[in-house]
Amino acid sequence: MTAPRIGLTADLFDSRGRPMFGTGPLDLLAQAGLTWTRLPPDGGAIDPAAVADFDALLIGGSRLGEASLARDGGRLRIVARNGVGHDAVDGAALARRGILLTNSPVAVRHPVAAMALAFMLALGMRLPLKARLAREARWAERGDFPGTGLPGRTLAIVGVGGIGRELVRLVQPFGMRILAADPFVAPAQLAGLPVELMPLEAALAQADFVVIACLLNETTRKLIDAPRLALMKPTAFLINVARGPIVDEAALIAALQAGSIAGAGLDVFEREPADPANPLLAMDTVIATPHSLCWTDGFVDGVARDAIKGIVAAMQGRLPDHVVNPDAIGHGRVGQWLGKSAGPA
Numbered sequence: 001m002t003a004p005r006i007g008l009t010a011d012l013f014d015s016r017g018r019p020m021f022g023t024g025p026l027d028l029l030a031q032a033g034l035t036w037t038r039l040p041p042d043g044g045a046i047d048p049a050a051v052a053d054f055d056a057l058l059i060g061g062s063r064l065g066e067a068s069l070a071r072d073g074g075r076l077r078i079v080a081r082n083g084v085g086h087d088a089v090d091g092a093a094l095a096r097r098g099i100l101l102t103n104s105p106v107a108v109r110h111p112v113a114a115m116a117l118a119f120m121l122a123l124g125m126r127l128p129l130k131a132r133l134a135r136e137a138r139w140a141e142r143g144d145f146p147g148t149g150l151p152g153r154t155l156a157i158v159g160v161g162g163i164g165r166e167l168v169r170l171v172q173p174f175g176m177r178i179l180a181a182d183p184f185v186a187p188a189q190l191a192g193l194p195v196e197l198m199p200l201e202a203a204l205a206q207a208d209f210v211v212i213a214c215l216l217n218e219t220t221r222k223l224i225d226a227p228r229l230a231l232m233k234p235t236a237f238l239i240n241v242a243r244g245p246i247v248d249e250a251a252l253i254a255a256l257q258a259g260s261i262a263g264a265g266l267d268v269f270e271r272e273p274a275d276p277a278n279p280l281l282a283m284d285t286v287i288a289t290p291h292s293l294c295w296t297d298g299f300v301d302g303v304a305r306d307a308i309k310g311i312v313a314a315m316q317g318r319l320p321d322h323v324v325n326p327d328a329i330g331h332g333r334v335g336q337w338l339g340k341s342a343g344p345a
Contacts, residue, residue, distance in 0.1 A: 055075055152175060
């Protein structure tokens with residue numbers, strides 16, 4: 001048998017060629033006797049050669065679909081997503097071939113929820129505008145722009161999975177009313193949390209802050225469209241920390257230009273990188289960041305460690321945690337390498 005080959009996509013490295021998560025998580029591979037290779041830039045889609053030549057892939061935001069699987073010869077065991085969203089990967093296509101797809105849902109919860117709270121505070125306090133007042137010697141105007149405090153306001157969270165529930169925990173000291181819109185969550189699942197579960201439209205109409213924290217799939221694509229944006233208060237803010245295509249961007253631009261909503265905090269866009277000519281980037285009522293605001297030291301380290309632990313487990317013949325295409329587990333290809341007595345890593 002040849003030594004396992006672990007490939008890391010180029011978008012996991014910073015502009016100076018260093019792993020964005022540091023070297024600590026990579027020590028987990030070394031401790032397991034595994035070596036890794038940085039893949040060439042892929043233009044946003046995994047090259048078929050990577051599927052053919054590697055036993056495991058640690059990927060960032062690169063797409064992986066049928067075209068990437070054209071040269072699959074049965075070697076690849078696992079594709080580990082360095083993050084939680086896996087909409088760019090065709091998990092069903094991997095499952096048909098017996099290739100596991102994993103993500104890192106636990107380590108992202110606090111940093112992404114904290115990012116949502118940061119947007120809420122910055123938008124409510126009108127931080128970008130007031131920073132300009134100081135820089136532009138406009139102190140005389142500081143009384144002209146009162147902000148919106150969080151206490152007593154209403155927060156609507158769209159999607160109350162791990163990130164949404166962590167946000168509930170973080171905002172409790174602010175004394176907010178918290179609404180939740182999630183058709184896949186039963187009231188009993190939120191027992192003990194100070195949350196009111198209700199339909200999306202009702203939540204949008206009552207909220208002062210709306211945070212998008214759901215997964216992107218065919219049921220959530222353009223979930224926040226023009227009719228739903230029209231339900232929001234003109235004083236309300238929209239915050240998207242999930243995926244850009246969940247919001248109809250053209251409708252959002254129109255709503256902001258018309259003053260139908262007060263502002264937006266966006267870490268994600270329909271197309272990334274965002275077009276420099278995108279009107280959202282020039283709006284005073286929008287805080288825009290490049291899909292990375294939550295990338296703190298703890299975030300990048302924790303996410304990478306979870307993903308790499310899954311790779312190590314698969315290379316050692318064990319079932320990794322956080323498999324998001326469970327249909328792959330029963331495939332004969334997985335059975336060939338999965339130890340009979342092995343349990344989750």
